[in-house]
Amino acid sequence: MATRRRPPGPNGLPILGNTHQFARDQFGFAERLAAAYDDIAYYEVLGRPFYQLNDPDAIERVLVHNNENYVKGDFVQGLLRPIVGGGLLTSEGETWRGQRRRLQPSFTPDRVRGYADAMVDATEQKLAEWDDGEVTDVHEDMMEVTLAIIADTMFGMTVDEEVETVGAALETAMRQTEKVWEGFIPKRVPTPGRRRYRRAIDALNEVVYRIIRARKADPSDDVVTALLEGEDDVDDEQLRDQVMTILLAGHETTALALTFTLHLLARHPDIAGRLRAELDEIDGTPTATDVLGAPYLDRVITESMRLYPPVHTINREATEPDTLAGYEIPAGATVTMSQWAIHRDDRFYDDPRTFDPDRWADGLRERLPDFAYFPFGGGPRRCIGDRFALLEAKLVLATVLPRYEFDLVGPAEFDLLASITARPADPVEMRVRER
Numbered sequence: 001m002a003t004r005r006r007p008p009g010p011n012g013l014p015i016l017g018n019t020h021q022f023a024r025d026q027f028g029f030a031e032r033l034a035a036a037y038d039d040i041a042y043y044e045v046l047g048r049p050f051y052q053l054n055d056p057d058a059i060e061r062v063l064v065h066n067n068e069n070y071v072k073g074d075f076v077q078g079l080l081r082p083i084v085g086g087g088l089l090t091s092e093g094e095t096w097r098g099q100r101r102r103l104q105p106s107f108t109p110d111r112v113r114g115y116a117d118a119m120v121d122a123t124e125q126k127l128a129e130w131d132d133g134e135v136t137d138v139h140e141d142m143m144e145v146t147l148a149i150i151a152d153t154m155f156g157m158t159v160d161e162e163v164e165t166v167g168a169a170l171e172t173a174m175r176q177t178e179k180v181w182e183g184f185i186p187k188r189v190p191t192p193g194r195r196r197y198r199r200a201i202d203a204l205n206e207v208v209y210r211i212i213r214a215r216k217a218d219p220s221d222d223v224v225t226a227l228l229e230g231e232d233d234v235d236d237e238q239l240r241d242q243v244m245t246i247l248l249a250g251h252e253t254t255a256l257a258l259t260f261t262l263h264l265l266a267r268h269p270d271i272a273g274r275l276r277a278e279l280d281e282i283d284g285t286p287t288a289t290d291v292l293g294a295p296y297l298d299r300v301i302t303e304s305m306r307l308y309p310p311v312h313t314i315n316r317e318a319t320e321p322d323t324l325a326g327y328e329i330p331a332g333a334t335v336t337m338s339q340w341a342i343h344r345d346d347r348f349y350d351d352p353r354t355f356d357p358d359r360w361a362d363g364l365r366e367r368l369p370d371f372a373y374f375p376f377g378g379g380p381r382r383c384i385g386d387r388f389a390l391l392e393a394k395l396v397l398a399t400v401l402p403r404y405e406f407d408l409v410g411p412a413e414f415d416l417l418a419s420i421t422a423r424p425a426d427p428v429e430m431r432v433r434e435r
């Protein structure tokens with residue numbers, strides 16, 4: 001088949017391209033592109049050409065079969081480097097390979113199961129703070145729980161005092177990444193947003209350096225020690241980047257998955273009832289074996305991450321020209337793959353906007369093309385924490401749901417911000433009632 005040059009796409013304005021459409025609503029924009037242009041669509045934001053892939057096979061080519069040709073690139077680096085520096089999320093080539101190899105032993109199935117007690121303990125601590133009938137911001141609560149879990153399991157640390165600092169700083173930093181329009185202002189101009197951002201990064205750095213100092217003074221079986229092992233030349237800045245990467249990548253995403261799931265369950269009492277019936281069967285404190293063997297719990301989380309994938313888009317930059325979905329992709333082009341749009345595409349899912357865990361009951365996963373469902377990405381750079389995240393989400397739900405009911409207080413739909421992750425724009429308030 002002949003390769004064509006420029007895929008179809010929405011009309012843009014001179015200079016602005018499609019920036020205004022993109023900035024207004026990234027989620028709706030990605031969905032519209034998938035609906036209107038099928039396998040691949042072209043658009044421009046801030047003068048940069050983007051190719052959105054809506055074809056699971058083309059996504060598989062980028063992430064798996066031809067992954068050597070694709071790097072995270074300027075666009076991703078510009079978003080992530082200021083926060084996480086050069087850790088596993090952003091590194092490339094040999095540096096990435098070495099980092100991944102050193103971290104992998106902390107994420108084997110056995111190691112992950114060994115974190116179960118810490119996951120349940122952190123959840124219990126949060127529950128002890130809830131008063132029957134109080135209204136609480138569930139997103140903030142889940143951020144605290146997952147931060148406590150990642151600090152404990154990965155760094156052997158408690159972060160009680162720092163939870164608020166990290167939460168507030170992360171909020172500021174992530175909000176800045178969502179400000180598409182500031183891309184038009186030269187980087188050297190210190191806008192108020194950029195100054196707040198700088199202060200947020202400083203606050204995060206303080207916490208990270210405290211973790212590093214503590215681990216160096218008292219080495220143990222933790223990730224910092226694993227990173228230092230066999231390396232003579234890891235300086236504190238590299239270590240800071242690695243720790244920051246794990247700290248952020250390892251807690252914000254799972255907190256979002258939990259927040260979205262609790263919100264969906266509050267909106268669907270029948271589904272919540274079925275899930276509670278399954279979880280009520282668990283005797284005493286939930287274990288890894290209990291939750292990994294709970295089929296409805298698995299379907300609920302799978303379906304929640306379909307509708308609300310915490311990482312809503314993966315981007316890559318082509319280093320050499322390639323052909324995707326029949327079109328020529330020039331070197332330097334940014335390719336975007338939107339979990340949000342693909343997971344809501346009626347070519348793959350019946351009634352895609354409906355929260356229906358049972359759609360996964362009879363082997364849908366096997367029938368779907370591999371990259372029609374990819375909340376954790378794929379290929380060599382697939383999420384290193386996927387197993388960790390699923391066990392954690394299941395244990396938190398299995399600890400919370402048998403003890404509490406959740407009533408919606410705010411609106412039934414989220415207003416979401418498209419920063420690096422999909423985050424609720426407002427507090428997610430719910431009334432918690434003891435059962």
Ligand code: HEM
Nearest residue numbers: 088089249250253254257311375376377381383384385389
């Ligand atoms: C529901 C929770 C999570 C979701 C949805 C998620 C999603 C993702 C996705 C989509 C990627 C690939 C990004 C890309 O290809 O550009 C990724 C990478 C990564 N994730 Fe996760 N993640 C989650 C939880 C975690 C946890 C718990 C950890 C650590 C404990 C973690 C650490 C990482 C790291 C370090 C990478 C970079 C891997 C590499 O490039 O080699 N994530 N994650």
